[in-house]
Amino acid sequence: MAFQKAVKGTALIGGGAIATVFGLSQFSQYRNKHGAFVHVQAAEAIPVPLKNDFPTREQQIQALQTTSEFDVLIIGGGATGCGCALDAVTRGLKTALLERDDFSSGTSSRSTKLIHGGVRYLQKAIMKLDLEQYRMVKEALEERANLLEIAPHLAAALPIMLPVYKWWQLPYYWLGIKLYDLVAGSQCLKSSYVLSKSRALELFPMLRKDKLVAAIVYYDGQHNDARMNLAIALTAARYGAATANYAEVLRLLKTAEPGGTQRVCGVRCRDVLTGQEFDVKAKCVINATGPFTDSVRKMDDEEVPNICQPSAGVHIVMPGYYSPGNMGLLDPATSDGRVIFFLPWEKMTIAGTTDSPTDVTHHPIPTEEDINFILNEVRNYLSADVEVRRGDVLAAWSGIRPLVTDPDSKDTQSISRNHVVSVSGSGLVTIAGGKWTTYRAMAQDTIDAAIQVHDLKAGSSKTIGLQLQGAEDWSPTLYIRLVQDYGLESEVAQHLASTYGDKAFEVAKIAQVTGKRWPVVGKRLVSEFPYIEAEVVYGVKEYARTAVDMISRRTRLAFLNVQAAEEALPRIIDIMGKELNWSEQKKKEELEAARKFLYYEMGYKVKSDQLTDSSEISLGPSDIERYKKRFHMFDKDKKGFITILDVQRVLESISVQIAENTLHDILNEVDLNKNGQVELNEFLQLMSAIQKGYVSGSRLAVLMKTAEENLRQRVVIPVDRSGGGL
Numbered sequence: 001m002a003f004q005k006a007v008k009g010t011a012l013i014g015g016g017a018i019a020t021v022f023g024l025s026q027f028s029q030y031r032n033k034h035g036a037f038v039h040v041q042a043a044e045a046i047p048v049p050l051k052n053d054f055p056t057r058e059q060q061i062q063a064l065q066t067t068s069e070f071d072v073l074i075i076g077g078g079a080t081g082c083g084c085a086l087d088a089v090t091r092g093l094k095t096a097l098l099e100r101d102d103f104s105s106g107t108s109s110r111s112t113k114l115i116h117g118g119v120r121y122l123q124k125a126i127m128k129l130d131l132e133q134y135r136m137v138k139e140a141l142e143e144r145a146n147l148l149e150i151a152p153h154l155a156a157a158l159p160i161m162l163p164v165y166k167w168w169q170l171p172y173y174w175l176g177i178k179l180y181d182l183v184a185g186s187q188c189l190k191s192s193y194v195l196s197k198s199r200a201l202e203l204f205p206m207l208r209k210d211k212l213v214a215a216i217v218y219y220d221g222q223h224n225d226a227r228m229n230l231a232i233a234l235t236a237a238r239y240g241a242a243t244a245n246y247a248e249v250l251r252l253l254k255t256a257e258p259g260g261t262q263r264v265c266g267v268r269c270r271d272v273l274t275g276q277e278f279d280v281k282a283k284c285v286i287n288a289t290g291p292f293t294d295s296v297r298k299m300d301d302e303e304v305p306n307i308c309q310p311s312a313g314v315h316i317v318m319p320g321y322y323s324p325g326n327m328g329l330l331d332p333a334t335s336d337g338r339v340i341f342f343l344p345w346e347k348m349t350i351a352g353t354t355d356s357p358t359d360v361t362h363h364p365i366p367t368e369e370d371i372n373f374i375l376n377e378v379r380n381y382l383s384a385d386v387e388v389r390r391g392d393v394l395a396a397w398s399g400i401r402p403l404v405t406d407p408d409s410k411d412t413q414s415i416s417r418n419h420v421v422s423v424s425g426s427g428l429v430t431i432a433g434g435k436w437t438t439y440r441a442m443a444q445d446t447i448d449a450a451i452q453v454h455d456l457k458a459g460s461s462k463t464i465g466l467q468l469q470g471a472e473d474w475s476p477t478l479y480i481r482l483v484q485d486y487g488l489e490s491e492v493a494q495h496l497a498s499t500y501g502d503k504a505f506e507v508a509k510i511a512q513v514t515g516k517r518w519p520v521v522g523k524r525l526v527s528e529f530p531y532i533e534a535e536v537v538y539g540v541k542e543y544a545r546t547a548v549d550m551i552s553r554r555t556r557l558a559f560l561n562v563q564a565a566e567e568a569l570p571r572i573i574d575i576m577g578k579e580l581n582w583s584e585q586k587k588k589e590e591l592e593a594a595r596k597f598l599y600y601e602m603g604y605k606v607k608s609d610q611l612t613d614s615s616e617i618s619l620g621p622s623d624i625e626r627y628k629k630r631f632h633m634f635d636k637d638k639k640g641f642i643t644i645l646d647v648q649r650v651l652e653s654i655s656v657q658i659a660e661n662t663l664h665d666i667l668n669e670v671d672l673n674k675n676g677q678v679e680l681n682e683f684l685q686l687m688s689a690i691q692k693g694y695v696s697g698s699r700l701a702v703l704m705k706t707a708e709e710n711l712r713q714r715v716v717i718p719v720d721r722s723g724g725g726l
Contacts, residue, residue, distance in 0.1 A: 045462050046239070047092040054237035057543050061271060063096075063242040065278050070096045070242070071456055072447070073267065073282035075249050075296055077101075078108040079229050079436055081288035083443030083463075085243060086236040090466065091447065091458040095241040096280055097233075098269055100248040101362070102549045104229035107290050108436065109553055110364075110399025112315065112353055113345050115148065115155055115221030115437045117141035119330070120339050122180055136418045138183055140437045144221050145187030147437065150467050151231055153474040153501035155223035157189040158343065160328040161204055162216045163381065170194070170214055173332070177218045192218035204327055206382050217327075222343065225436065226553040227499055230542060231468040232439075238469070245543050246272040252299045253279060254426060264300060264428045273545060284454040286446060287430040291360045291400040300428045307420065308432055310360050310400045314370035315352030316603075317395040317560055322349040322378075322386070331377055340377045348394065348560050351378055355401075364398035365600050371396055391689070391696030394561040396603030404433030421449045429453065440464075470501020482508055487520025495530035500538075510534045525568040531555045536575040545580070547573050547594040552602075562598045567665075569594050617681075617688045627687050630708050631680055641677040643667075647703070654710050666699045 055063070072088045074081050077099025089095040099105075117140040125133035148155045162177065164170050177192045193216070200215035201207055207215075237243050253266040266281035287296040294306045322342075323329065329342035342351050354370045371393060379388045404420050419434030419442045431446040444461040451458050474497070482493035486508040496504035511521040511534035522532040539554035550572050552558040557565040569591060577587050598604045619627070634642045634650050644663045651658060670678050670686050678700070689695040 046090045046466070047459075048089065048240050051238045051240070054234050056541075057244060057545070060237070060242050060244045061247070064098075064244060064247070064269075064280050067094070067096070067242065068281065069266075070094045070280065070282040071458075072096070072284050072286060072450060073098070073280055074286045074288055075267070076288035076290065076292075077103040077229075077233060077243070077245055078106055078288070078290050079104070079225075079232065079439040080290070080431055080434065080442050080446075081286075082229060082232040082236060082243070083439040084286055084288055084431065084446050085241045086232055086239070086466075087440070087443040087447045087461055087463050088450075088458075089236055089239045089241040090462040091451075091460075093447075093456060093458050095236070096282065097236070097241060097243040098247040098249055098267065098280070099243075099245045100272070102245045102546070102553060103233045103243075103543065104226040104553050105549075106292075106362075107399045107401060108229045109226035109559075110313075110315070110397050111225045111436050112313075112341055113222055113225055113343065113350060114158075114341065115144045115223050117144060117180065117184065117220075117437070118435075119176070119180055119218075120332070122183060123176060126176075126179070132418060134183070136438075137180075139441055140435065141184040141187055143438045143441055145184075145189070146440065146464055147223070147228075148189070148221050150465065151223070151228060151471050151501075153470050153498055154228050154231060154468075155221050157219050158222040158328055159190075159217050159219055159326065160330050160341075160343070161195075161200065161207075162218070162330045162332060163200065163204075163207060163212060164214045164216065165211045167213055170216075173216055177216050180218060189219040189221070192216060204324055204329065206322065206324075206386050207329075208381055208383050221437075222328075222345065224346075224499065224556065226556065228468075230553065231470060234469040234542065235466075244271075246545055248272050249296070249299075250277070252285065252428070253281070262426050264424075264426045283456060284450045285428055286450060287428060288446070290402040293402060293430060293432045295360075297424070297428070297430060300424050300426055304424070307404060307422070307430075308402050309404075310358050311403050312356050312358035312364060312370075312398050312400055313353035314366045314374065314396065314398045315350055316366075316371055316374050316393045317345075318349045318351065318392050319394065320344065320347045320349055322382070322388075322392075329381060331381055334377045335380075336373075340374065342378060342381070346556060346560055351375075353399075358398075358400060360400060363601055364400055365605070366396040366398045366603050370398070371603075387693065389693035389696050391694050393603065394563075395559055397559065397601060402433060419445070421445050423449060423453050427453060470503045473502035478502065478504065486511065486522075487518070488522045489519045489530070492519070492522050492524070492530040492532055496532075496535075507532075507534050507538045510537055525555070525571060526557070526564045529557060529560065529564060531557060531568070533571065533575060536572050537579060540576060540579040544576070547576065547590040548597045550576065551594060552597070558598060558602045562602045562604045565602070566595065566598055566604075617684050618692065619684065619688050623687070623691075624684065627684055628680070630704055631683050633708055633711070634704065635680075641679040642683075643677045650707055650711075654707065656707075656710075666703065669698065670700050 071093040072095050074084045074097040077097060081097060082103065085095050085097040117137040121133050122137045124130060125137060148157065162173055164173060174194060181188045181192055195215040195217060197212050197214060200212065201209060233243055248270045250268045250270055252264050253268060254262045255265045257263050264285045266279055267285060268277065268279055270277045287293060289296050291308065291310045293308045297304050323344050325344055328344065331340040334340050338355055340351065342349065351374050354373060375388055375390060382388060404418065420432050422430045429446060429450050431442055434442045440463050444463065450456060479493040479497040482488050482496060482504060483490055488508060496507055500507055511532055512523050513521050514523055525531045525533060535555060536550055539550050542554060544550050544554045547569060551565045551568065557568055573587050573590050576582065634646045644660060644667060647663055667678055670682055672682050686695065686698060686701060690698060690701055
């Protein structure tokens with residue numbers, strides 16, 4: 001009864017908004033029906049042809065070296081930089097782009113994976129009567145709709161639940177979400193709605209039940225951010241932009257104009273892979289380097305004040321069973337006022353983000369403090385039946401947001417992520433701030449400014465409705481053709497279709513025969529993820545040049561499970577080595593660099609910190625005795641440690657065989673001092689960490705427990721990695 005009263009009261013407050021949203025949603029349906037016409041118009045309006053394929057990296061480097069002068073040269077290969085390249089080249093401008101690392105190697109691959117207007121920004125706009133915030137939300141919602149249309153294989157609408165635990169909050173949140181729908185207007189994905197407590201728990205059974213009164217569900221977009229960034233870059237390359245990753249800008253080139261004015265006319269750059277240096281001349285140079293905006297601005301003028309205040313956002317990934325497969329969760333008011341999203345992504349669960357001031361670095365590292373903050377907030381919203389364990393964190397990363405602010409401001413949470421386009425006295429165009437969702441609008445504003453300031457001959461932007469790489473012939477049922485035509489596993493086919501779109505057939509064509517009855521082709525890199533070896537070969541074609549490129553941005557293994565990524569590394573490096581003619585020394589360097597990346601930037605370090613030589617053993621006397629007996633079952637000689645030979649002896653006694661390299665990996669997970677053996681104290685530390693939830697899925701713990709039981713029962717011991725996390 002109370003639920004019905006609250007809904008009725010809410011309806012009275014926002015009835016007009018509902019009617020408006022309903023009318024606009026009808027127009028939205030009409031608009032969506034005519035989406036194909038928009039795509040055709042966008043493509044036909046472009047003055048340059050779309051090539052069937054993109055050039056090789058070597059051809060791109062050659063174009064950069066041999067072109068006498070470009071119209072536009074963009075520094076930065078993130079979403080904004082690649083967006084600028086696509087906008088410029090489709091207007092008919094001769095375009096170049098240089099990225100010091102890999103496309104999307106920075107902030108653009110470390111987002112919350114949402115394409116959204118920002119519910120919290122709309123709240124601030126209303127509460128503070130801030131017109132700028134409102135316009136930013138409006139623009140972002142328009143861009144959200146466009147992005148879902150131009151890359152439907154990489155992006156989709158996602159329902160997000162906002163649980164309500166106090167009756168008075170229901171009309172407040174309901175009206176706010178309906179206003180979000182209203183601001184979206186014709187681009188509203190689907191209308192939001194209210195759920196009763198029972199229905200909310202049916203859809204999100206992991207949700208905390210006590211004091212829950214209702215829930216509100218609204219829709220935003222979700223995407224594969226690194227692949228989306230790459231799709232923008234590849235599309236620009238197909239239209240003729242000379243784009244190159246691993247091309248570092250060393251300094252800006254300037255020329256003196258009449259009157260003594262110095263004008264930026266290009267850059268001196270270095271091919272990071274070969275060490276070769278060369279000049280690239282351009283009428284206009286654009287700085288689109290995100291958090292590194294000020295470093296490029298200081299190449300132009302050392303005295304210029306900073307315009308960016310970087311903010312670090314940490315995310316964690318947990319097993320998929322922590323959330324429903326197609327329903328996210330929004331915590332609108334955490335213990336310190338921040339917003340936390342809890343979202344299904346790539347069959348896992350992503351949680352984040354934090355928001356704190358940080359220094360600009362190429363290698364941001366997630367901290368244990370931030371990870372535990374997110375875990376504690378997750379615990380507040382999940383049922384007591386669900387034990388939220390630190391050990392279930394499979395990956396963690398930190399991304400640096402390039403927030404635009406007054407240099408004196410300290411409160412990063414009150415800063416709008418709106419963008420600013422500025423032009424220096426020497427003609428350097430800088431695009432700073434903004435957010436992933438609005439990359440296209442940011443690029444349009446930037447190229448508009450470049451055309452005006454540098455008197456370039458070009459028309460208006462052509463990127464609204466312009467389909468990205470892989471979108472042209474994609475359909476939701478494309479994966480079925482992959483299964484039928486090539487004999488791929490259904491899960492692998494779905495993954496390929498949602499990653500490469502209509503280019504999935506190119507990957508399937510080079511997939512190796514498995515030699516099995518089923519699947520016919522498609523050898524997986526690791527058993528529990530649908531990534532296949534053919535993707536490594538195709539990834540090299542997509543400009544991947546390091547193992548890190550492959551595990552983090554061509555595939556997303558590093559962002560989903562760092563242990564799985566490390567497990568796949570040797571095979572990935574072997575395949576890349578053949579494609580790129582790597583020496584054995586180069587392969588070793590790549591393996592070391594990739595492991596270092598996983599260790600520091602993807603959360604492996606904070607995993608190892610959970611189990612160290614100084615870890616406290618907090619076990620009861622009976623537990624210690626029980627685990628000692630289990631340990632001594634393997635340590636027959638009472639040496640005080642166990643080795644691979646000890647484990648093999650026990651396994652042979654129960655007729656079980658495990659490959660020696662697998663056993664080495666299993667023991668290495670627990671061998672803290674890396675001396676090739678697991679000591680009793682290390683084993684007790686492991687069991688203590690498991691009891692406290694700091695570690696989960698330890699293969700050694702499972703193996704030893706199961707072996708103890710099977711010495712009597714003599715059944716096969718499962719040793720697959722169980723999905724345990726950091």
